[in-house]
Amino acid sequence: MFQFAIHSANLFQSLLLQLRLVGAFSVLGLCSWSLISCIMDVITQAKKMHQIPCSKCRFFTGDYRLKCTVNPSVANTEQAIDCGDYRESQNS
Numbered sequence: 001m002f003q004f005a006i007h008s009a010n011l012f013q014s015l016l017l018q019l020r021l022v023g024a025f026s027v028l029g030l031c032s033w034s035l036i037s038c039i040m041d042v043i044t045q046a047k048k049m050h051q052i053p054c055s056k057c058r059f060f061t062g063d064y065r066l067k068c069t070v071n072p073s074v075a076n077t078e079q080a081i082d083c084g085d086y087r088e089s090q091n092s
């Protein structure tokens with residue numbers, strides 16, 4: 001009877017250890033997934049920001065008070081990606 005109790009306690013401790021390992025790996029997996037997802041979002045956003053053509057446009061002034069003489073409200077924003085008024089600067 002005493003040995004059965006000891007065996008049951010060992011089995012219970014083994015089960016608890018396995019549950020802790022599963023929990024630890026689950027948390028680690030979620031953290032990794034979150035980190036990878038965050039990095040992918042940053043890369044996607046950076047790629048999108050590099051599509052903004054304003055810095056190479058003839059109408060871009062470089063002055064923060066009036067960034068563009070044609071479309072000042074959309075200059076240097078994501079809305080300027082497909083800007084129909086884009087003209088390549090002759091300086092670059």
Ligand code: SF4
Binds near residue numbers: 070
């Ligand atoms: S004309 Fe269009 S592409 Fe050129 S600077 Fe203005 S918003 Fe940007």
